[in-house]
Amino acid sequence: xxxxxxxxxxxxxxxxxxxxxxxxxxxxxxxxxxxxxxxxxxxxxxxxxxxxxxxxxxxxxxxxxxxxxxxxxxxxxxxxxxxxxxxxxxxxxxxxxxxxxxxxxxxxxxxxxxxxxxxxxxxxxxxxxxxxxxxxxxxxxxxxxxxxxxxxxxxxxxxxxxxxxxxxxxxxxxxxxxxxxxxxxxxxxxxxxxxxxxxxxxxxxxxxxxxxxxxxxxxxxxxxxxxxxxxxxx
Numbered sequence: 001x002x003x004x005x006x007x008x009x010x011x012x013x014x015x016x017x018x019x020x021x022x023x024x025x026x027x028x029x030x031x032x033x034x035x036x037x038x039x040x041x042x043x044x045x046x047x048x049x050x051x052x053x054x055x056x057x058x059x060x061x062x063x064x065x066x067x068x069x070x071x072x073x074x075x076x077x078x079x080x081x082x083x084x085x086x087x088x089x090x091x092x093x094x095x096x097x098x099x100x101x102x103x104x105x106x107x108x109x110x111x112x113x114x115x116x117x118x119x120x121x122x123x124x125x126x127x128x129x130x131x132x133x134x135x136x137x138x139x140x141x142x143x144x145x146x147x148x149x150x151x152x153x154x155x156x157x158x159x160x161x162x163x164x165x166x167x168x169x170x171x172x173x174x175x176x177x178x179x180x181x182x183x184x185x186x187x188x189x190x191x192x193x194x195x196x197x198x199x200x201x202x203x204x205x206x207x208x209x210x211x212x213x214x215x216x217x218x219x220x221x222x223x224x225x226x227x228x229x230x231x232x233x234x
Contacts, residue, residue, distance in 0.1 A: 004069040006170050006202035007031040007054055012063035014053055024049055025227045026063070029220070033169075036193065036203045038212055041222035047206045050226065051174055054204070055088055056080035068169050085114040089163030089201070091192075093175040095155045097162075099148025103137070104128055106147050107161040117166025124165075131161045135191060152180075156188065164195055171196050173205040177212070189215055 012026040024046050031037050041047040052058045053065055056072045059080070065073040068087055072080050084090075089110070097106045107128040111118040121127045132142050135157040141150065147158060156176065163171055173192065177185040189212065196203045205216070213219040222228070 003033040005030040005066070006033045006035065006068060007204065008064070008066040009054075010064045010066075012053065012060050012065065014049065014058070014060040022046075022049070022230045023228070024053075026050075026225055029225045031202060031204055032218075034200065034202055035218055036196070036216045037205070037218045037220060038216040039204060039206045039220050039222060040208065040210060040213070041206070042208055045222050046226060046228040047222055048174065050222065051172060051204075051206060055090060055172060056084045082113075085110060086116045087168050087170060089165075089168040089171045091156075091159050091163045091171070091173040091176045093178060095159040097147040097155055097158060100146050102145065103132075103142045103147050103150065103154075103158045106158055107131075107142070107165060110162060111166055114166060117168060121166050127165060128161060131164060131195070132157070134195065135160060137161075153184065156180075157191075160192060160195065164199055164201075167199050167201070169201055171199075171201050171203045173203065175207055176205070177207065177209065182211075185209075185212075 007030065009026045009029045013023070015023040039047060053060055054067065056065070056075070060073050063073065064071045067083070070083065072083055075083060098109070104125065108124050111121060111124055118124065129139050129142060132139065137154060137157050141154060147155060150158065177188055180188060192203070
């Protein structure tokens with residue numbers, strides 16, 4: 001008996017409401033549980049739309065979007081939001097930190113919406129500080145000052161803590177290395193792999209940078225798994 005895939009998309013079809021400018025279709029795509037998959041695609045190719053479907057931000061017109069065995073395409077918007085908070089940690093390209101809140105407040109934010117993750121953590125602040133130390137962030141940086149005053153690298157690590165805290169089963173990273181030079185990029189990927197593995201999570205990272213391909217268990221090109229048609233840029 002095989003493990004349930006971390007992600008399984010079947011017969012998926014999505015078009016933005018109100019027109020036929022953009023359509024994305026996926027016949028079959030699976031991310032193995034515990035796997036590290038890189039999804040490659042050019043800017044504007046539909047990667048962000050696919051991530052939004054996987055994370056339940058939007059719902060397809062037809063097909064299945066299974067995450068850890070749950071078809072989130074069949075859930076209401078409220079239930080998709082709750083599922084995402086509990087089961088998916090997201091590292092956004094621009095990090096999406098609350099700039100006037102502390103790094104600690106940003107790191108703990110998902111736990112406010114995910115009682116299951118919060119219950120697994122126990123002492124929330126201690127867990128955030130443990131992850132911070134492992135990622136090379138000083139405790140003082142977590143608790144003093146504004147997150148918006150941190151360097152890009154420090155903000156990036158706070159975003160990773162926010163994604164990992166509470167042990168969600170799936171980590172999704174959307175172009176998290178786009179602002180980094182080659183050395184910093186390699187160090188970040190090493191750090192992300194280490195902590196995703198320690199959490200026993202699966203990783204889907206999206207990028208346009210083909211140099212990352214040999215670092216992952218599986219590399220998938222968007223054009224190979226999806227048909228994207230458009231009448232105008234999206």
